[in-house]
Amino acid sequence: MLVYDPATNPLNNNEWAFPLTECIHIAAMAFSIGTIALVDLRLLGLGLTKQTAAQLARSTEIWTLAGLVGVITSGLLIFSSDPVHYLHNGPFQFKMGMLLAGIVFHYTGHRQVALSGRRGARAWLIACVSLLLWLSLVFAGIFIAFV
Amino acid sequence: MAIAQLFHWVQETGWATFIRESGLTYPVIMSLHLSSIAMFGGMILMTNLRLLGLAMTDTPAEEVIRQLRPWKAAGLAIMVTCGFLLAASKADTYYPNPWFRIKMALLGLTILHAISFRKTVYRSSEPMRSRGRARLAAGISLILWLGILSMGRWIAYYEAPKAPMADAGLQARPR
Numbered sequence A: 001m002l003v004y005d006p007a008t009n010p011l012n013n014n015e016w017a018f019p020l021t022e023c024i025h026i027a028a029m030a031f032s033i034g035t036i037a038l039v040d041l042r043l044l045g046l047g048l049t050k051q052t053a054a055q056l057a058r059s060t061e062i063w064t065l066a067g068l069v070g071v072i073t074s075g076l077l078i079f080s081s082d083p084v085h086y087l088h089n090g091p092f093q094f095k096m097g098m099l100l101a102g103i104v105f106h107y108t109g110h111r112q113v114a115l116s117g118r119r120g121a122r123a124w125l126i127a128c129v130s131l132l133l134w135l136s137l138v139f140a141g142i143f144i145a146f147v
Numbered sequence B: 001m002a003i004a005q006l007f008h009w010v011q012e013t014g015w016a017t018f019i020r021e022s023g024l025t026y027p028v029i030m031s032l033h034l035s036s037i038a039m040f041g042g043m044i045l046m047t048n049l050r051l052l053g054l055a056m057t058d059t060p061a062e063e064v065i066r067q068l069r070p071w072k073a074a075g076l077a078i079m080v081t082c083g084f085l086l087a088a089s090k091a092d093t094y095y096p097n098p099w100f101r102i103k104m105a106l107l108g109l110t111i112l113h114a115i116s117f118r119k120t121v122y123r124s125s126e127p128m129r130s131r132g133r134a135r136l137a138a139g140i141s142l143i144l145w146l147g148i149l150s151m152g153r154w155i156a157y158y159e160a161p162k163a164p165m166a167d168a169g170l171q172a173r174p175r
Helices: A017-043 A053-080 A083-087 A090-116 A121-146 B002-012 B014-021 B025-051 B061-089 B098-116 B118-122 B131-155
Strands: none
Touching (some): A017 A053, A017 A090, A017 A121, A017 B131, A053 A083, A053 A090, A053 B025, A090 A121, A121 B025, B002 B014, B002 B061, B014 B025, B014 B061, B025 B061, B025 B131, B098 B118, B098 B131
8 A cells, every 4th residue: 555654755854845845836936927917917908018918928828838837846846745734724725726717717718818819898807807816826825824 | 233123123013013913914915925926026037038038029128128117116116015014023033034134135136236237228228239238137137036035935944043942833834
């Protein structure tokens, strides 16, 4: 039988490993959410308005994807340091739900509106939902440590 | 030392005590700090990637810099305000923390960086005239901000040599 003991995890046995993983998590979080937010601002008619939303979505997508890969990979490592604790943590459960919703939303409705160049109420609503969704993940991430 | 007394005085103010003792205020301010890192950090990244010639090459660099300037200023203002409130609420433990001191020094260097490259890159009508200089400015900026971010996380892991026993057992994971 395979039994996983978090005490054997290098993250729990090296003074630098855990904080370093957290730094990567935060930097990748800024890359992914930050680039998505630039497209959201553009959909609201703000920020980088010299580019169309479609142009901006195309020039940021690779960096968004790189950020998402980085943030999820480092997140999985952090999760592995104490899986039972996280699984029973309310903000963590909320965060995972929002992450799943965020990724699906980003690559369907959000992407469609950004690339279509549509403006108006729909684009505005999509941008607001996107901003709220991703920022709620940031809040949930912090609250994991405070419940 | 005078600075230590100043830090202690800040921690003892009513608002700093409120942040420290109220259960919800501290994590909410921390979340706002992180949210502005997400927004502001993404803008710093894209500006620097543009200066490195790695992203948004279909838009002139000066346009990217100019259009993001007010947003970066606003993000920085929120970030610094929240950071100040967080540090103030625990000023006594921040004062001797070497990671906090390095973070403040790196923040000072970003001001020096902004002044140094102001004329030739950030306020220039042709920031890409010297590609080498634009790359240098972007590289230094990325290193400084990644350093500041990392030091911010490390602050939570510093244990003062004579930490009171009661404090040490309070939290399993540093915040």
